[in-house]
Amino acid sequence: xxxxxxxxxxxxxxxxxxxxxxxxxxxxxxxxxxxxxxxxxxxxxxxxxxxxxxxxxxxxxxxxxxxxxxxxxxxxxxxxxxxxxxxxxxxxxxxxxxxxxxxxxxxxxxxxxxxxxxxxxxxxxxxxxxxxxxxxxxxxxxxxxxxxxxxxxxxxxxxxxxxxxxxxxxxxxxxxxxxxxxxxxxxxxxxxxxxxxxxxxxxxxxxxxxxxxxxxxxxxxxxxxxxxxxxxxxxxxxxxxxxxxxxxxxxxxxxxxxxxxxxxxxxxxxxxxxxxxxxxxxxxxxxxxxxxxxxxxxxxxxxxxxxxxxxxxxxxxxxxxx
Ligand code: FPP
Ligand code: MG
Numbered sequence: 001x002x003x004x005x006x007x008x009x010x011x012x013x014x015x016x017x018x019x020x021x022x023x024x025x026x027x028x029x030x031x032x033x034x035x036x037x038x039x040x041x042x043x044x045x046x047x048x049x050x051x052x053x054x055x056x057x058x059x060x061x062x063x064x065x066x067x068x069x070x071x072x073x074x075x076x077x078x079x080x081x082x083x084x085x086x087x088x089x090x091x092x093x094x095x096x097x098x099x100x101x102x103x104x105x106x107x108x109x110x111x112x113x114x115x116x117x118x119x120x121x122x123x124x125x126x127x128x129x130x131x132x133x134x135x136x137x138x139x140x141x142x143x144x145x146x147x148x149x150x151x152x153x154x155x156x157x158x159x160x161x162x163x164x165x166x167x168x169x170x171x172x173x174x175x176x177x178x179x180x181x182x183x184x185x186x187x188x189x190x191x192x193x194x195x196x197x198x199x200x201x202x203x204x205x206x207x208x209x210x211x212x213x214x215x216x217x218x219x220x221x222x223x224x225x226x227x228x229x230x231x232x233x234x235x236x237x238x239x240x241x242x243x244x245x246x247x248x249x250x251x252x253x254x255x256x257x258x259x260x261x262x263x264x265x266x267x268x269x270x271x272x273x274x275x276x277x278x279x280x281x282x283x284x285x286x287x288x289x290x291x292x293x294x295x296x297x298x299x300x301x302x303x304x305x306x307x308x309x310x311x312x313x314x315x316x317x318x319x320x321x322x
Contacts, residue, residue, distance in 0.1 A: 055182025075119035145170025175204030202294035241279030
């Protein structure tokens, strides 16, 4: 059993209820739309609902608003990935053909819009303006994060500050909103909500750094994926290596990555450079430091099994191989 299955065990009935609400709210009379959304129904790892429900369960008894919030946030996550694959012109998602690869960009944009609107209906069903407000703000941050990332790719490629700004918005904001709504949906105090938000933020930053390291070093597939560089994204391992060793040739390759003119051989050279110059080790250290901060925050968790589950959740985020 991997770390995440043990975490799931701690909130098994809650996850079952989550799945029920999620599946019900995706049912549609259009068989074509249903077919398009089938990839969303084969859910991913449910990292975000799990975090929300663990925080809710530790802060009180999960309410209808907790489940509706979890469904809303998982749907927004799915919508953002469908849109992201259009933006990145990516033809694969979770090991399968992406929606844009199968149905084209127009259908993919509209399917993402449909999911986003469905998510907003679930948010409204909470009848909570504070919840709806946070969800609307999250949508804004996700879109801004993608735009900041694009701007980084054109003018700010080697700035560590620019990198953290983008991942805060495009990834950490979703994790922090999940944890915050876990607390808010059970009527927790402002102090508890702030704690949850900050915990989610640290976890989200770790999640994205782990993802970015996969591009340079991936135990699971036995080789780096290089996809980010192919898409013009220069992430922490290479940002760090180039800042410490501004080698003219490597800088010229980074420029080629940014302008989407880089070859496979040159991607391999940049990956090897990031590795040899300690960029991956640096990114790992930043990730482990953040994970340690998150673990220390678990002293505030009230129930021992939930503290253990959150500890294992953090283990999974930093140790996962896919
Ligand atoms: C994956 O990043 C993408 C995101 C974390 C966020 C994408 C957000 C949007 C497209 C904005 C959409 C906004 C709303 C409200 C629906 P990645 O490309 O680095 O990772 P990947 O390898 O998984 O594609
Ligand atoms: Mg992408």
